[in-house]
Amino acid sequence: MSRLVIVSNRVPVPEKGGIVPAGGLAVALKAALEERGGIWMGWSGKSSGESEPEPLTVTQQGKIGYALTDLTDTDVEEYYHGFANRVLWPICHYRLDLAEYGRKEMAGYFRVNRFFAHRLAPLIQPDDVIWVHDYHMIPLAAELRQMGFKNKIGFFLHIPWPPADVLFTMPVHEEIMRGLSHYDLVGFQTDHDLENFAGCLRREGIGDEVGDGKFSSHGRTFGGGAYSIGIETAAFAEFAKRASSNIMVRKARQSVEGRDLIIGVDRLDYSKGLTQRIDAFERFILANPGQQGRVTYLQITPKSRSEVPEYESMQRMVAEQAGRVNGAIGTVDWVPIRYINRSIGRNVLAGLYRLGKVGLVTPLRDGMNLVAKEYVAAQDSEDPGVLVLSRFAGAARKLDGALLVNPYDVDATANAIARALSMPAEERRQRWQGMMTHLLEHDVSRWCDDFLADLAA
Numbered sequence: 324m325s326r327l328v329i330v331s332n333r334v335p336v337p338e339k340g341g342i343v344p345a346g347g348l349a350v351a352l353k354a355a356l357e358e359r360g361g362i363w364m365g366w367s368g369k370s371s372g373e374s375e376p377e378p379l380t381v382t383q384q385g386k387i388g389y390a391l392t393d394l395t396d397t398d399v400e401e402y403y404h405g406f407a408n409r410v411l412w413p414i415c416h417y418r419l420d421l422a423e424y425g426r427k428e429m430a431g432y433f434r435v436n437r438f439f440a441h442r443l444a445p446l447i448q449p450d451d452v453i454w455v456h457d458y459h460m461i462p463l464a465a466e467l468r469q470m471g472f473k474n475k476i477g478f479f480l481h482i483p484w485p486p487a488d489v490l491f492t493m494p495v496h497e498e499i500m501r502g503l504s505h506y507d508l509v510g511f512q513t514d515h516d517l518e519n520f521a522g523c524l525r526r527e528g529i530g531d532e533v534g535d536g537k538f539s540s541h542g543r544t545f546g547g548g549a550y551s552i553g554i555e556t557a558a559f560a561e562f563a564k565r566a567s568s569n570i571m572v573r574k575a576r577q578s579v580e581g582r583d584l585i586i587g588v589d590r591l592d593y594s595k596g597l598t599q600r601i602d603a604f605e606r607f608i609l610a611n612p613g614q615q616g617r618v619t620y621l622q623i624t625p626k627s628r629s630e631v632p633e634y635e636s637m638q639r640m641v642a643e644q645a646g647r648v649n650g651a652i653g654t655v656d657w658v659p660i661r662y663i664n665r666s667i668g669r670n671v672l673a674g675l676y677r678l679g680k681v682g683l684v685t686p687l688r689d690g691m692n693l694v695a696k697e698y699v700a701a702q703d704s705e706d707p708g709v710l711v712l713s714r715f716a717g718a719a720r721k722l723d724g725a726l727l728v729n730p731y732d733v734d735a736t737a738n739a740i741a742r743a744l745s746m747p748a749e750e751r752r753q754r755w756q757g758m759m760t761h762l763l764e765h766d767v768s769r770w771c772d773d774f775l776a777d778l779a780a
């Protein structure tokens with residue numbers, strides 16, 4: 324079996340004692356690396372100021388080498404905050420209005436990818452299989468090919484791929500499309516993303532599907548497929564069962580004082596539809612006065628990418644909105660929305676999901692949304708809660724037991740909350756069972772195995 328080299332912007336380096344950072348992706352990829360031996364390479368998350376970053380540090384843990392590099396301040400600004408998070412992220416989430424093109428940032432993105440390729444090159448052996456993750460690293464294969472590497476290189480995009488009319492607003496869309504053609508396999512979250520990608524190739528006449536899951540473009544033939552990422556379902560379900568006795572979870576249970584709990588968990592990101600969701604909750608209470616004082620909406624929202632202006636302004640906007648709604652509909656003995664801006668550990672999160680009668684997951688656009696899957700996995704099979712899920716999350720393609728909503732339609736979301744809270748136990752169990760069966764069959768290990776098997780083929 325070939326050695327595996329994984330490249331991603333963020334690298335979940337195990338803490339002292341070998342504890343793997345939270346998250347199914349980290350767990351699954353670490354397992355794949357342990358099986359084959361290999362390297363996980365990426366950004367350390369640190370800056371070297373304006374001086375040239377120190378040579379790559381490789382920390383060996385068993386059969387896995389974690390190879391991290393710092394970036395300069397300029398690199399972080401242009402590559403990460405600039406092009407990745409102010410151009411690619413908004414465009415791929417259909418937010419043309421938020422994309423801020425700048426030649427400097429575009430150049431920085433390609434420069435940092437060349438830098439990553441040069442730092443990675445000395446570590447690569449001829450038989451290694453290389454798996455590159457996400458929108459930060461699209462040009463990496465092209466750089467490696469230019470240096471003469473003939474290895475199998477796969478790419479997985481964790482975020483959505485937009486239709487041609489959206490993508491083509493980006494001045495460098497052709498370079499980005501060309502970048503993908505240098506991989507042997509390009510994986511997307513859903514069939515819709517894959518269709519959009521094929522549409523982009525056809526529209527410009529720069530490529531086409533040639534059958535059998537293959538595309539041809541820019542003189543190369545490569546595979547393309549939909550590989551919906553899963554979670555570590557069985558382990559997470561166990562986790563949730565045990566979490567009921569966690570002190571924080573017990574305190575949370577006591578503090579809701581018998582009220583029904585609605586739970587939302589999202590990075591503070593404009594793609595997550597937080598303002599529409601809070602509006603929908605308010606609309607639900609106004610339309611159902613009998614629910615006043617009987618429900619608590621807990622929204623856990625860790626800050627994210629705060630250096631990017633659009634995220635900074637979101638922080639203010641959402642906090643103000645939650646405060647306004649609490650002021651408008653709260654009473655002396657009832658705070659309707661509990662809005663938390665800190666990250667919560669997954670052991671506690673699992674228990675909170677299980678307490679939630681409704682999981683409210685209403686992004687305006689999302690690659691997959693693992694929270695939706697975690698909420699389902701955490702439920703008590705005898706008395707499961709109801710998932711209210713945006714039809715624009717990748718997770719909605721397969722979780723058909725959820726109440727699917729259009730998050731732009733505030734009234735429809737409000738109605739779905741009401742329906743979820745009054746759903747009979749039998750219907751809840753039936754809906755949950757279908758979703759859980761799917762999640763157990765399509766967990767994150769299967770996602771990883773399926774992608775690597777197709778890449779090897």
Ligand SMILES: O=P(O)(O)OC[C@H]1O[C@H](O[C@H]2O[C@H](CO)[C@@H](O)[C@H](O)[C@H]2O)[C@H](O)[C@@H](O)[C@@H]1O
Nearest residue numbers: 333348457481482552627628689690691692693
């Ligand atoms: O690294 P950050 O800039 O702090 O952002 C965190 C991660 O956000 C994105 O997650 C995506 O991947 C999930 C797993 O496949 C998927 O469920 C979700 O819909 C996506 O938004 C991003 O793609 C990651 O690279 C970031 O590390």
Ligand SMILES: O=c1ccn([C@@H]2O[C@H](COP(=O)(O)OP(=O)(O)O)[C@@H](O)[C@H]2O)c(=O)[nH]1
Nearest residue numbers: 345588590625665666667668669692693694
């Ligand atoms: O306070 C928090 C909030 C979120 N998460 C985790 O962050 C991930 C979020 O992934 P998702 O796909 O839903 O969205 P992303 O943030 O990647 O866009 C999930 O595994 C959550 O359990 C967490 O550990 N603590």
